[in-house]
Amino acid sequence: MSTEELALPIDEEPFRGSELEAVDVSAWFGDHKVLQRVSLVMTAGTVTALIGPSGCGKSTFLRILNRMHELVPSASLAGEVLLDGMDIYEPGKRITETRRRIGMVFQKPNPFPAMSIADNVTAGLKLTGTKASRAEKQDLVEECLLKAGLWKEVRDRLKQPGGALSGGQQQRLCIARSLAVRPDVLLMDEPCSALDPTSTRRIEETIAELRHEVTIVIVTHNMQQAARVSQYCAFFLAEAGTPGQIVEAGPTKTMFENPADPRTFDYVNGRFG
Numbered sequence: 108m109s110t111e112e113l114a115l116p117i118d119e120e121p122f123r124g125s126e127l128e129a130v131d132v133s134a135w136f137g138d139h140k141v142l143q144r145v146s147l148v149m150t151a152g153t154v155t156a157l158i159g160p161s162g163c164g165k166s167t168f169l170r171i172l173n174r175m176h177e178l179v180p181s182a183s184l185a186g187e188v189l190l191d192g193m194d195i196y197e198p199g200k201r202i203t204e205t206r207r208r209i210g211m212v213f214q215k216p217n218p219f220p221a222m223s224i225a226d227n228v229t230a231g232l233k234l235t236g237t238k239a240s241r242a243e244k245q246d247l248v249e250e251c252l253l254k255a256g257l258w259k260e261v262r263d264r265l266k267q268p269g270g271a272l273s274g275g276q277q278q279r280l281c282i283a284r285s286l287a288v289r290p291d292v293l294l295m296d297e298p299c300s301a302l303d304p305t306s307t308r309r310i311e312e313t314i315a316e317l318r319h320e321v322t323i324v325i326v327t328h329n330m331q332q333a334a335r336v337s338q339y340c341a342f343f344l345a346e347a348g349t350p351g352q353i354v355e356a357g358p359t360k361t362m363f364e365n366p367a368d369p370r371t372f373d374y375v376n377g378r379f380g
């Protein structure tokens with residue numbers, strides 16, 4: 108068989124990344140219940156968008172997916188989060204390993220401002236105890252900046268401080284930093300909300316390119332963005348003081364063009380929220 112025959116068309120290339128599954132996840136801050144039995148499968152090779160009005164628990168849900176929720180002293184939760192079938196909350200599971208496998212990019216770009224661009228990219232290695240030679244680090248810096256779509260813009264100034272980059276470049280630097288520890292899943296909490304339209308587009312292109320590398324879950328308030336970047340969508344809602352729940356989840360096209368629930372239709376068409 109020739110190599111041409113063996114090669115898969117691009118759409119059928121096997122995806123890297125892992126499957127993440129939330130099973131009956133509920134969450135509280137003190138005795139305030141903010142999520143009620145949320146279940147969702149986030150598949151490798153897809154971008155899953157979490158949408159819904161302010162306060163319905165999207166960020167809380169995202170933070171539960173990499174064990175950041177428990178950093179809030181009053182916070183508690185029930186249910187399971189399975190990473191390739193293994194519960195990340197199982198007693199004895201190391202939090203650092205979970206956070207290495209499930210990275211997070213925040214709303215506001217947060218590079219280490221005084222640290223060089225190159226050192227920002229490799230900063231996570233120390234935290235995860237990964238040893239790398241100088242040459243390996245150099246290769247990693249180039250690889251991750253390329254994947255994050257920033258290499259061409261910074262290749263000649265890798266020693267300059269990360270804080271000197273524009274907001275959009277800083278956010279792509281943070282994406283490169285997340286990729287350097289080779290995560291299986293990347294969580295993004297409104298990654299473009301602090302950025303101008305051009306930088307937003309650039310990040311969206313980066314997300315599209317990364318989908319084959321890493322499973323992506325993104326919280327966004329921007330419906331056009333959800334439609335552009337995601338293949339799968341989950342609509343969260345907290346009605347009249349009740350905890351947030353998923354009203355409906357499914358392929359993005361269906362959610363936008365032919366949702367099953369009238370509340371989804373109203374939300375994606377900007378009638379509330």
Ligand SMILES: Nc1ncnc2c1ncn2[C@@H]1O[C@H](COP(=O)(O)OP(=O)(O)OP(=O)(O)O)[C@@H](O)[C@H]1O
Nearest residue numbers: 136141159160161162163164165166167168179328
């Ligand atoms: N650290 C906290 N302590 C107490 N309550 C909190 C905390 N963080 C969030 N909450 C509450 O949990 C609920 C869900 O908040 P969350 O931020 O997850 O919603 P969201 O859908 O992401 O909102 P937004 O779209 O505005 O970011 C809200 O009622 C919020 O007030």
